[in-house]
Amino acid sequence: MTAPLRPAFSEGQVLAAADLAATxxxxxxxxxxxxxxLHDWGIADGLGLRTESRTxxxxxxxxxEVSAAAGLAVDGTGREIVVPAPVVLSEAEFTEVNGADxxxxxxxxxxxxxxxxxxxGTGAVSCGSASAPTRVAESFQIRFGRLGDERLVEEQQPSPVGAPPAEPPVxxxxxxxxxxxxDGHFTAVASTARGVSVRYAGVRADTVAARSGTLSLRTRTAVQEGQPALVLSGxxxxxxxxxxxxxxxxxxxxxTVAANGNLTIAGSFSGRISAGSVLVASGTATDGTLLPLPAGVAPQEVADGRxxxxxYLTPRVPPSPTGLWSPIEATVDGERRVRCRIRSYDPIAAPGEVVDESGAVDYLVLATVAAAGGAQ
Structure with missing residues (x-):
């Protein structure tokens, strides 16, 4: 393929139709x-399928009744497709394609x-020649596909780098x-089916620079309450x-991330524990209680040794008139379940009474991960 040719003109040159067409x-x-x-092909504006109830x-x-909204698309050859006004989809044309299904x-x-x-054309023509087209309407056509034809969208190949926009019959x-x-009518519309969705035009860029000093990203073309936004402000x-x-x-x-790196969040923070860090959980637990893991630690991370x-357990002192008591057991098993038994002695009782009962402990759970490059 040759390099792009740009027409050049000189004084006195006789301009042929091919010269003007080349321009x-x-x-x-x-x-x-x-x-x-610089762009990914797809719908640039409008063109959504809309419905109106009928009987x-x-x-x-x-x-x-289904209609396609007015809008603009750019196909994979770089050609613009303009739909200047809403178009009602024809049930008769659908039947011609899929009526036998x-x-x-x-x-x-x-x-x-x-x-x-x-x-x-309506202008003057040369003697003896028939009226010839002097304009080409860059129009469009809406076609119905058969089930599965949406795969055609994914199978299309981009044009060579120097190719012009597609011309019929492409x-x-x-x-x-x-x-x-x-039963002979349209009943609903959808934007996704069988893993293939409507495709919208995009931008290919390694740098996006804002002229106002503030760059905003949002999930809709118009601002809508409750929708997310990401704003980078200079x-x-x-x-x-x-x-x-x-x-x-x-x-x-x-x-919010401030210029000094400070992070402020409105909700809670959770995530995987990072190497070299320590997470803590503490509180009070009674006999038989399953100790919780620190926030951000998953049971599987403990199970596989990551x-x-x-x-650490500290038995709590139960209320006792005599104060004569001792912990018999204050342990935690492999499932993180507390085992706590307390023995108390009442010397005033006759004979002296020894009582074993469930107790409570104050616990401290530390979750640690070895720093990268540390001892294994």
Whole structure:
């Protein structure tokens, strides 16, 4: 493939139709290369499948009228596909493709493709020549697929780096979504089926720079209350904030990283224990109680030896008029279950009474992991 050719003109040159066409095609090819190299293809705006409830006058059955919203997509060849107004999906066209299928609850794919439609010119033409197209409408067509045709989307191969946008009969399938079909009518729409979802346009970049000094990432094109956002601010003081949008459009912080590295969180913190660190749990437990693990330690980490436990027990002094008591047992078994027995003696009783009973302990559980490179 040759390098891109840019038309050049000189004074007195006679311009042929091919010269003018080359001027247009150079710009189109440059735009297509930009779209392919710096963006991922897919839906850029709109084009969602929408439903309106309807009633079949003959049977009284409820169904939905499905339409594709106006919008813009960029296919994998870098060509823009513009749908200027909502389009109602044709039940007759669906029947032509899938009408012979047995009834099924499986959703059928709906595709958008680019189509060129030559427009007949109305200007002056040379003597003896027929009226020729002077415009090409860069139009579109919505097509229904058969069950499983959504795989065509994943199997499409990108164009060569220097290729212009696709021209007919080349077809690039853009998935708009799926429709369900029951008793001669559409009944529902979906955006995902059989592991293939609607694809949206993206950006390929190693650097994203904000001109205002603040860079925001959110999960929806519009600000919606309760949706998450990540904001990197270069203002004084700089910060990184993760939070949820409020109704006013402001962000309620859930996690903030300050310029000095301080981390502030609104909820609790949990995670895997890191090498060289120690986690602690303490409290009071009675005989037979299972001691808890420190927060962030999983039982499996203890079982497979990644985390070592150190348990310290101190028997609690029970209330006694005489104060004559002694611990018989204050231990913890392999399941972290406390065994505590207390023996008390009452010398006033006749004869002197010895009583063994369940006791309580104060516990301290330390969970440790050897530092990286430490002794094994």
């Amino acid at each position: 247009v095609e150079h710009a189109r090819a440059a735009a297509a290369r930009h779209a392919r190299a 079949d006058p003959a049977t009284g059955a409820r169904f939905v 047995q009834p099924t609850a499986e959703p059928y794919p709906v595709f958008l493709i680019a189509v060129d439609r030559p427009q007949t 077809v690039w399938w853009v998935l708009l979504g799926y429709v369900r079909w029951t 203002e004084d003081p700089p910060s990184l904030v993760y939070g949820l949008y409020q109704g006013s459009g402001a962000i309620s912080p859930l996690m 985390v070592a436990l150190h348990v």
